[in-house]
Each structure stands twice: as structure tokens, then as C-alpha cells.
Amino acid sequence: MIKDFGLLLIKARKSAGYTQEQASELLDISVRTLAKYEANQIKPTIDKMNDIVEIYGNEYIGYQYLLTFRLGQKLFAPIENKSFSETVLSFIANIKKSNKCIDDLIEIGADGKIDKKEQPKYKQILNTFRLMTKDILILKFCKNKKAEPFNKQSSI
Structure with missing residues (x-):
């Protein structure tokens, strides 16, 4: 989970090219609320976060916002700091593993249950598929696919 969600909001706003005044007007909230x-100091509602x-x-x-909740932490994996090329290679390796996984899954599921x-x-x-999902x-x-990973860039 992101430790300083507020800082992430600031970076996202600046990356979008908005001042606090411009963003608060577009979001139909006060500058004071956006500053909070x-x-x-306060968390946006789910509807405001959608905006x-x-x-x-x-x-x-939005993904990081969901991770600020316990339910989000249970349902979604945190995203690691990996470069684009490292992620592509990891994804390809997991795709290759998944071919065997599919055969194994067919074998396991043939009788409609998972034995001990x-x-x-x-x-x-499941772990192989989870790793693919993260990638x-x-x-x-x-x-920027040619640049550093998203959380190393100045813009988000």
C-alpha cells in the first residue's frame, strides 16, 4: 500500500497539468478540500476519486486509492517497482509457464474437485496466474514504455 497517498495525488494533479485551483474547480470541490x-487529512469519497x-x-x-482500504489490500496486489523491459520479460516467462499450468488445470479440474x-x-x-496479473x-x-517504471517517473 502507498504510504503517502496525498503525495501521489499531488504528483498526479501536477502531471495532468493542473494547479490546485484548476483541479478543485473541475472536481467541484473547494481548494481547501483538495488541499486536505x-x-x-481526509480521503476522497469513492465517487470523488472516480472524478x-x-x-x-x-x-x-485509482488503483492506489483502493489499496488504502483493507478490502482493497485483500483483493488487489501491490504493484512492484520494475522497469518496463523487466516486466515484459517476466510476463513472457509467466506466459510460458502458463501453458503447462493450463494442462495441469485441465487435469485437476476434470473431476470437478481439487483433491488434497x-x-x-x-x-x-494460481501463483503463476497471479504473477501474470501483476505484470x-x-x-x-x-x-512511457521506453522510460523508467511508473513510480520512478516524475509524472505518474
Whole structure:
């Protein structure tokens, strides 16, 4: 989970090219409210966060917002700091692993249940797919594919 969500909001706003005054007007909130969001004094509502994502053109900030909640932490994986090329190679390696996983999954699921002896293999399959999902998210949120990963860039 992001430790300083307010700082992330500031970077996203600046990356979108807005001052606090401009952003607050577009978001239909006071400058004071936006300043409180950016200072981590209050959290935007889910509806206001949706507006922020749309106005700033930044889905990554929405993903990180969800990770500020316990439920979001249970459902979504934090995204690691990896370069674009490292992520592409990781994703390709996991795609290659997934071919065997698919065969194993067919074998495990053929009888409609997961036996105790099949559980370790099933967990490995799920882990491979989880790693692929994380790589997909990193690729999705990478703004400049030739540059550093999203969380090393000055813009988000």
C-alpha cells in the first residue's frame, strides 16, 4: 500500500497539468478540500476519486486509492517497482509457464474437485496466474514504455 497517498495525488494533479485551483474547480470541490486530500487529512469519497481518475486521466491513482482500504489490500496486489523491459520479460516467462499450468488445470479440474494431493499444484498454478496479473497491471500503468517504471517517473 502507498504510504503517502496525498503525495501521489499531488504528483498526479501536477502531471495532468493542473494547479490546485484548476483541479478543485473541475472536481467541484473547494481548494481547501483538495488541499486536505493532498495532505492526507481526509480521503476522497469513492465517487470523488472516480472524478479525480477521470479528470487527471490517471487510472494508477485509482488503483492506489483502493489499496488504502483493507478490502482493497485483500483483493488487489501491490504493484512492484520494475522497469518496463523487466516486466515484459517476466510476463513472457509467466506466459510460458502458463501453458503447462493450463494442462495441469485441465487435469485437476476434470473431476470437478481439487483433491488434497492436487492442492500444492493448484496453488502453484494460481501463483503463476497471479504473477501474470501483476505484470499486466505494471504494463498497464507504465506511462512511457521506453522510460523508467511508473513510480520512478516524475509524472505518474
